[in-house]
Amino acid sequence: MANNTVTNTNATDTALDMSVWAGRTDPEPNSERWHQKIQPLSQTAAPGCALLGFESDAGVARNQGRIGAAKGPAALRKALAPLAWHRTGPAYDAGNVRCEGDALEAAQQKLADQLSALLEAEHFPIVLGGGHEVAYGSWLGLAQHLANKGERAPRIGIINFDAHFDLRDPSHVRSSGTPFTQIADQCAQRGWPFRYACLGVSRAANTRALFHRAAELGVMIREDRDFQPAYLERIQRDLERFMVRCDHLYLSIDLDVLPTGEAPGVSAPAARGVSLSLLEPLIEIIRDSGKLRLADLAELNPDHDIDSRTARTAARLVFQLSQ
Numbered sequence: 398m399a400n401n402t403v404t405n406t407n408a409t410d411t412a413l414d415m416s417v418w419a420g421r422t423d424p425e426p427n428s429e430r431w432h433q434k435i436q437p438l439s440q441t442a443a444p445g446c447a448l449l450g451f452e453s454d455a456g457v458a459r460n461q462g463r464i465g466a467a468k469g470p471a472a473l474r475k476a477l478a479p480l481a482w483h484r485t486g487p488a489y490d491a492g493n494v495r496c497e498g499d500a501l502e503a504a505q506q507k508l509a510d511q512l513s514a515l516l517e518a519e520h521f522p523i524v525l526g527g528g529h530e531v532a533y534g535s536w537l538g539l540a541q542h543l544a545n546k547g548e549r550a551p552r553i554g555i556i557n558f559d560a561h562f563d564l565r566d567p568s569h570v571r572s573s574g575t576p577f578t579q580i581a582d583q584c585a586q587r588g589w590p591f592r593y594a595c596l597g598v599s600r601a602a603n604t605r606a607l608f609h610r611a612a613e614l615g616v617m618i619r620e621d622r623d624f625q626p627a628y629l630e631r632i633q634r635d636l637e638r639f640m641v642r643c644d645h646l647y648l649s650i651d652l653d654v655l656p657t658g659e660a661p662g663v664s665a666p667a668a669r670g671v672s673l674s675l676l677e678p679l680i681e682i683i684r685d686s687g688k689l690r691l692a693d694l695a696e697l698n699p700d701h702d703i704d705s706r707t708a709r710t711a712a713r714l715v716f717q718l719s720q
């Protein structure tokens with residue numbers, strides 16, 4: 398899809414710039430790549446995979462982190478554009494929601510409204526972050542959609558691959574470190590169950606207070622050091638047990654769960670990490686569960702990337718999720 402800018406028809410403020418979808422074109426048949434197949438989203442689009450960017454690092458800034466993740470969506474699209482196309486269904490670019498300055502809550506609400514509309518149109522949205530403050534907007538979009546459909550107490554399972562719990566106390570400041578506590582609070586207010594699995598957590602990067610809060614909230618925890626080939630089957634079984642207890646799944650992938658060699662371009666790298674080769678089988682189980690409603694990728698910070706390694710890893714994850 399070469400060099401064109403179209404007006405976004407699904408109510409974002411930002412113009413949808415399709416010029417980022419560029420790359421090599423092979424002359425042989427069956428040689429298409431994403432940049433040749435992805436379409437600008439229209440209101441009449443048949444159900445498909447819809448990419449929506451969240452250009453924000455306001456939550457990272459509030460969390461005293463290193464900013465740059467607002468540039469994540471553009472870097473991710475650029476890395477996805479040349480990947481081979483193996484899909485049968487359509488894929489769409491739904492544009493970006495941009496956080497202006499520190500107006501994070503407004504941006505999260507805008508993201509939620511856009512997601513709710515995408516879900517209503519039966520798309521599978523993948524949100525391209527953005528700091529992990531994206532998670533509160535993502536969940537809110539799914540929650541709005543389910544509430545609109547009349548679900549009274551939906552059992553939403555949140556599966557977060559992350560070196561961090563992001564369960565800080567939001568009464569201090571709402572940031573990239575608080576989305577899952579904010580969601581837990583929302584669930585408590587609505588009388589909805591809070592089901593949260595945090596996989597790949599670094600003990601060294603999370604305080605005792607955060608481990609205590611996770612225990613109080615009944616979080617399913619698997620630490621980074623638990624991810625070894627010999628234990629993978631057991632983690633798979635535990636994850637399947639978690640998923641059985643949920644009606645809908647929301648998958649969040651914080652790229653800092655990966656080893657820094659695979660993903661150097663993140664806001665807050667943690668030592669050790671879990672390799673993509675160990676994560677991929679779990680992600681595929683979640684994808685194929687029939688319950689996955691939306692996914693997001695968080696914390697891609699191109700300012701700290703090396704030769705687009707992190708962007709390429711993130712693009713590979715989008716590729717994998719959309720198969």
Ligand SMILES: N=CN[C@@H](CCC(=O)O)C(=O)O
Binds near residue numbers: 460562565575602
């Ligand atoms: N989303 C990131 N959250 C981490 C950041 C940790 C750090 O800055 O070192 C957290 O708040 O725990």
Ligand SMILES: [Mn+2]
Binds near residue numbers: 559560561653654
């Ligand atoms: Mn993290």
Ligand SMILES: [Mn+2]
Binds near residue numbers: 529559573
């Ligand atoms: Mn995180």
